[in-house]
Amino acid sequence: MTRYALRSALMAGIAAMAAPGLASDEASSAPSGDRDYLPSEIVVTGTADGYRLDDGSTATKTPTPLIDVPQGVNFLTADQLEDQSVRQLNEALRYVPGVSLETGEGHRDEVFIRGQETTADFYLDGLRDDAQYYRSLYNIERVEVLKGANALIFGRGAGGGAVNRVSKTARAGETFLNGQASVDTFGAFALLADLNQPLADNVALRVNGTYEEFDSHRDFYEGRFIGIAPTLTAQLGPQTRVTASYSYDDDSRVTDRGIPSFMGEPLRGYDDTFFGDPEFNRSRAKVHIARMRLDHSFAEGLSANASVQYADYDKIYANIVPSGTDGQSVTLGGYQDATERENVIGQANLVWQTGGDGIGSTLLVGVEATRQDTLNARRTVDFTTTNQVPLAERIAIPAFTLAPTSRSRDSQLETLSAYLQEQLRIGQHVEIVAGLRWDRFDLQTTDLIGGTPGDRVDEKVSPRLGLIVKPDTRLSLYASFAESFLPQAGDQFLILSPGDTAFEPEKFTNYEIGLKWSPLDDLLITAAAFRLDRTNTQAPAPDRPGVVVLAGESRVEGFEIGAAGSVTDFWQANIGYTYLDGELRTTSDFGTAGARLQQLPRHHIAAWNRFDLNDRLGFGLGVVHQSEQYASFSNTVVLPAYWRVDAAAYFTVNEAVSVQLNIENLFDETYYPSAHGNNNIQPAEPFSARIGVRFAL
Template sequence: MTCLHHRAALFAGAALLVPAAAQASEEAQPERRYLPTDIIVTGESASDYDTQDGSSATKTPTPLIDVPQGVSYITEDQLEDQSIRQLNEALRYVPGISMETGEGHRDEVFIRGQESTADFYIDGLRDDAQYYRSLYNIERVEVLKGANALIFGRGAGGGAINRVAKRAELGSQATSGEASVDSFGAFALLADMNQPLSDSVALRINGTYEEFDSHRDFYEGRFIGVSPTLTAQLGPQTTLIASYTYDDDRRVTDRGIPSVDGAGPLRGYDDTFFGDPAFNEAEAQVHIGRIRLEHDFGGGLSANGTIHYADYDKVYANILPSGVDTAAQTVFLGGYRDYTDRENWIGQGNLVWQAGNDTVESTLLLGFEASRQDTRNGRDTVSFTRAAVPGGLDPNETPLADTIFVPPYTLDTGARLRNSELETLSFYLQEQLQIGDHIELVGGLRWDRFDLETLDVVGGVTGDRVDEKVSPRFGVIVKPNRDLSIYVSYAESFLPQAGDQFLVLSPTSAQFEPEKFTNYELGMKWAPLAKVLVTAAIFRLDRSKTPFTDSLGNTTLTGESRVEGFEIGAVGEISDFWKANIGYTYLDGELRSASSFGPAGQRLQQTPRHQIAAWNRFDVTQALGFGFGVIHQSDQYASFSNTVELPSYWRVDAAAFYTVSDRLSLQLNIENLFDETYYPSAHGNNNIQPAEPFSARIGVRFAL
């Protein structure tokens, strides 16, 4: 009944916007950008592109239409229109990405069928710890698809997710804020202030406070974030950008629900919390500081250098479901507490030289990156202490109920303690050659040295391995005209056998060279209108050198998988009143040979064949607008076992926008308009996350 009252009140609030709009003054809506600024060169030369904000896909001032790979963007304006605060929420609107639950405490994604907890970047620099990322200080989110080792280094086999951070702007004074609350009681407060300190120095501060809530029993939490940035013009050709971010996240660790009979999610318990609210808690404190220096030497030669430091302090504890006995109507539980401390130091430098004439133009990139990563990880395990009753329940077994009784347990400390030290050194070279008006060639190589030392403190086992890899990238772009490009590309990437997080080298993994990712792609980018970009691509992504252990215990690198697919999308301002970001992806992924993931022929986990994501904003008048969104994913398997299926689903979202004045606007967002029951993500077969039912958020945005 409470939910119905909430829903009625929210619809009534939306209805009040319509007559109010009829009386509103004809004040223009603020311009909404669904494409990054200057992604397409419309002038006669590349000088029209802002060289201080170069492309993340090439580390050079390259328009998106000349990038030979699939790239998806979500701009700040679209994030605001959808009232999205967290990265994992934003990525649900990117076809080709499916979300892993991340065990209820971290961002985790599948990009073109490849799972990752580490392929996250901020301004092109690695941000690889396991935590939830907020978007309060982010200008846009970029998803660069396919193997990306040349630009990003190790990993990024299926793609990379880059967040472009907000910067202080010289000569511009602005203050804005936002407040919102949803039908579950969750709320968010955001502030953004840009203040020039002189003609050559500006300070910008972004901050947020957010409290979480949802339909899930006992779920709650809060997030605090503050991010000051400083921009200083040190000379006519030299700019310094410094930034610091502090994020403090605390929330209940929610592992979702188990499966039943090895087939699908357990029905009827979508609100039930299969844990201990006094124990299931995740906390993360993150400090990230960056200093970037940019200099233009003139004559087409420019350089930039960045020093990046990050400190991550993370702990999470959870009781979680591990299986169901349907005959006895009981659920089995497990549990542990895990903690990680990590420090990252990264230094990166790039030299870009642009030269040429009317016949041939060259953009040459020379760069290096050096990093050090120190990680300490430990785990304490849960032991259930209730004595088993003959013919009765096991110590960790409890009856299924709307509120789960957690049997008594103790925490066994020191079950796992691991230290790792990782040092990397990389050099890369890339040439972008434009021949006449119709042909562009892109080619490059990256050399990486990867030096990992680990210590298993409990087992007393040390491991070390040094890998040196060369990763190539090649592309050919044909441009019948400046608004259309057709490309073919080849790229490789690698992932050391220690995995995404590099916590420990086992005696087996220390023997083997990294896994290999190879991406073949044929695509098109077309700008039919000045503010619209249409993209399409067909691709094949091969993963090889995956470990396989035979029946005799011999391990070899013979495992292979393949993903073949097609994607098409359109984004931008289709007309004066219609902005949209629409996409479809088809993925066909399977294991081609037996590996550590499973036998040959199995479908890749959490890789739906069909994905649709469409968001539209329609401005009916200069004061009133509406939003409409659709997400669809076809059925997918929760794991490589291919036994538990997450059913296909459609989700419809809606929004209403009312501009009171150029300084004040109101907004209503509805998620899951038709109250569909679906299960968008999982972590294995017995941690399946039910989606939120119908929910709504009302917000107000102001500018001073």
């Protein structure tokens, strides 16, 4: 740990002593008070029954039912993830409407949420997990996608929303051992184990582990993943709980950049062809994340929570990549890139709930301090003879060497934040959510080759305002306004050029109206209409050639509707539809005015259903549809519209053993769900089947 990381840890420790107990950006352990339809505690255990989730605490940092959150939220519970046999975050997000997948250059999670691209708006139990790598779900209870800008909860970034994973935690008083083994038609397999063991009356240990090997229809593609995640929970008294967790993820795989485009669409006839060198195109990520959290209840309605998280990321990847084709030959490029990152986060929250049947108040006061140190270096590929080769089923990669380091960057990011939020209940029918967050953002970067420094300090105040009207306890109507910002260095903050230091951060403003309705006890229906404006994007000055100004703007408008939970005793579903319309309103660094935003399908449907015929036999059926979308802001390459149908069957042998069959792309549809620009387009897997066995002891 560096001296900077140590300093941040000490800051967080001081915060924890000042307000005992900070959790992840999740809920406190405060009693629910007058909200008797909540559990007595909302704790980040991630437990959910079926496909419905009631816990909306991630969106407020307080014990709040989801029906009272003035924001669009999608979720994938543990039951749904198991029913779909999903083990990677990017696989899970395919079933979240309004979220499009970027290929992430074949080595990282990268998504578009309401048209805003991000590699960094990922969270683990509400704390930032922003490095560029693939995230496994072996130790995860549920996945939450919170939509719309909201800096009050998440800080900088999260312009279109944020993706939060909720971890499995140890359970006192329970002993169990669960395991899974599965294999698919390409030969990929996975082994998982989940052990929970009480160590004393109020102490429990839980260990999750996995070993997975990858394979697919793509030539030469393979890889493996190893993960282990122990967590310890100790109840120190009736009012105090400590949770300590650690995870180690080791991911190694072929870096697959997909196929190029030709004549405005993906190159046809080469969906299995690997446009790289299987020995050189490799990605390796080793990730350590350690966290300690303290929850304490001072009295009825008054609680605090505090946590410190340390994360270390070591990542290197290399690739030969297609950059274009004329239909006869393909042009290649390539590079090797390495990143080392160390994050320390400390956060503390105080939650005070007061009031009765008339006026009720939930007050949140919080502070957060972070430190991030990053080293990044790149070496480009030099081809010995030519970088153009004939198109073929198997591409012959010409001889190449790695040039000396062409890019080397060192960055230090420090943030300090304080926030205040009031959830005011007026009678039984009106609630107001209002708050402000102040952020101090200090970024120092150095070009280690050119010796050029880039330093900037920003201080921003981000508001949040929501009005909730509840004609009935099962129905809420809301309107909300929230802002977020992103400094000009981009979401990874690797380098701040001398020109960028002159500019204020980009700004995201989200306006939203919506409803949440629970017509049945275990079913939640949601709907929302929204407008998301992005401003302060760098753009050329129209009357001053060569001058850059903050005049770029884009806008996304749309609506979404969804339903999740138990429709009947035998039918569980998570169904959603999103309509998105977005364009660049002015010419900017992204593209010309009027261009449609990249990878923004106008229509997106995602539906997963489980039908239980009896206690032992069940079936699953899923549908994903995206209308056509542009691969980039150039609007010259189209990813065609597609429909994908998935299916599953479940059979319970006895109380301890069950068998599961999952089929992806049942009708063997050819489609292209994601891209990284115009010439790195990922073909989807054809028909494939996976069979698995689960046991519980």
